[in-house]
Every structure is written in structure tokens, then in C-alpha cells.
Amino acid sequence: MTTTPITDTITTLAAEARAALDAAADEAALEAWRVGVLGRGGSLTAVLRSLAGLEPETRRAVGAAANRLRDELEAALAARREALGAQALAAQVAAGALDVTLPGRPLRRGGLHPVTQTLRVILDAFTRMGFDTVEGPEVELDEYNFERLRIPADHPARDMWDTFWLSSLGAAPDRSAGSGAAARDRDAGALLLRTHTSPMQVRYMEQHAPPIRIAVPGRCYRYEATDATHEWMLTQVELLVVDEGVSMADLKGTLQEFARQIFGAQTRVLLRNSYFPFVEPGVELAVSCFACPGDDPACVVCRGSGWLEIMGAGMVHPEILAAAGYDAERVTGFAAGMGVERIAMLRHGIDDIRNFYANDLRFLRQF
Secondary structure, three states, rough: OOOHHHHHHHHHHHHHHHHHHHOOOHHHHHHHHHHHHHHOOHHHHHHHHHHHHHHHHHHHHHHHHHHHHHHHHHHHHHHHHHHHHHHHHHHHHHHHOOOOOOOOOOOOOOOOOHHHHHHHHHHHHHHHHHOOOOOOOOOOHHHHHHHOOOOOOOOOOHHHHHEEEEOOOOOOOHHHHHHOOHHHHOOOOOEEEEEOOOOOHHHHHHHHHOOEEEEEEEEEOOOOOOEEOOOEEEEEEEEEEEEEEOHHHHHHHHHHHHHHHOOOOOOOOEEEOOOOOOEEEEEEEEEOOOOOOOOOOOOOOOHHHHHHHEEEEEEEHHHHHHHHHOOOOOEEEEEEEEEEHHHHHHOOOOOOHHHHHOOOOOHOOOO
């Protein structure tokens, strides 16, 4: 490159900048050097701005040299800053001001959400009992969420599930057109946010032959007011077992073992009659209180009742088995569905489900 006044200026600037950088003895001096050389009003920046008045060929050559110098000076600044830091640390150690044998400051680590922790405990319990874990879609068809589970459009059981219909993708069922087969066929294509994990019973049986033993975790959504025991979003785990000879005794034994693994070896279970359209007979499962003998009115867990309801269950309705292509005279099955937040509240003594999703770190850090 031909020597010009501006190239001489760059050469002089480089020598002076390196000398000044070597003389900087602390962080304040380094920052002053950076601002004076590399900053927006620095000497090297001024050189780069002056290139506009040069001939194109000279401008390209001088600009490349100035940019190389900038890269070199930035690297030299980082090296000098690191060297000064090492010198300061060595001086502190020599003076006894820094005890290098002390443990370092702990770094705050994140953790799993309490609902996720409880979900993993639940799935681990069922995995040990031989269940496979499968998942399904959160955006579901009316056909699977209701129709195929014996809850047609005109059935009052739909009132048990307040539903989020996705009007932008599908239409909510039109109740004005009657309840005939044509209306049901039309409604079956409507889309919604699933209200329970039970649709996976139908989806899985469509593609698999018995024996079946699955646990289905997932989020569900219901259009309802929130309070201490209700949320618009909840996490469920669905169970499905289908095989020859499956009976209510198998259901009770499975849930008894589950309760013992989750709540303790002394836990007992109680089955109460209940109604769900997709099972017959249907039951609600309660477990004995694990926080008191069962008769303490001051118990914050059971409030003296001695029992805690945790899930619904029952024997899979024969019509659902037949609709899946199974021989309902040969195979039977049971199903159960539990709320993960409900179990987490019981295990940890939490009295308000809304705490789980309030994003309050004071609450979450307890887990």
C-alpha cells in the first residue's frame, strides 16, 4: 500500500494506542482508553470517518488497514483487562484479603414445577405396575371428546364438561337442528380444547388390539369460574386396561397399589357409586387420610371426614368396546381419570389450586 498522510496517521495511532494501553493500570484507565480510541468519538473512529474523501482504491486499502487495527486493539484490550484482573486477584491473595479455600457463591438453580413433579411421581408408579405412557392431542374433535364416549350432542351429561369450542377452526354444535343422525355427524367434526383425557381411550383402541394397559397424561381445559378448587386448565392422567377377564377387583387392586405408592403404605381406598357415561358401573375413589387418624376435625387435609376423593373410575362400557371393534363378550376393561393438581394439593397440604399457576416464586421455590 502506497504511503499517504492518512496511512502515516494510522501507523502513528497504532503505536500510541498500544503504548497507552500498556500503561493503563486499572479498570478506570482501560475504560478511558477504550472511549478515547475505540469509542464513537475516539481517534480510530475519526480516521474511519475520514475515509469518505479518499479515492476509491485508496479508500478500500486504508479502510481494510484501519479495520484490522480495530480488531487488533479490541483483542489487546480484552487481553489487558484479563491480565489486570489476574494481577488484582494475585495481590488480594498475597495480602490475605481473599481466601481461595472458601467455597464459591452458589448459583441459584431452577427446578421442576410442583405439578410436573407430582405428574412424574404418578407416572413412575404406574410404570412400575406395567403401564405404558402415551399422549394425545389437546385440540380434539367433538367425535372423540364426546360422541364416541357415549355423550351425544343432546345428552345432559355434556353439562358435566364446560367446553372451549374453537370457532375459528370448527363450529360448536348447533343445538337448533335437532338430535338426529345428520346433526350428530355434523357436530362430530367440531373442534374443541379437550375437556378430559378420555378421548385417548377411543383413539388408542382404534389402533391397538388387547391386551392394553396405558396411562395418558395431559392438560385439559374447561370453561368455568376459578376458585380455590377449580381452574380453567388442569392436568389429568387417564388409565385404560383392556383384556380378557378384567374385573372390578382388578380396578380396585390397581388403585389400591397406586394409593399406597403415592400416599403411604397404610393408605386404604374406598369406592363409591358414581356416574360417568363411558363406564358401567362407575365409581369415585377416595383414599384414607394420611395426615390424621381420620376423625380429627382440625385436620387441614380431610377436615375430619377421614376420606379424600381423588379420581373417578369404572368398567369400560361394552358399547365403547364394541365400537372399537372388540368382542365385548370376550374382553372387558376398566378406566380411571385423576387430577394431578388435586393429588399435589393433598400431598403438600395446599389449599388453593390457583397457587400453581400464579407464577409466585415465593410459592414455587418451596418445591
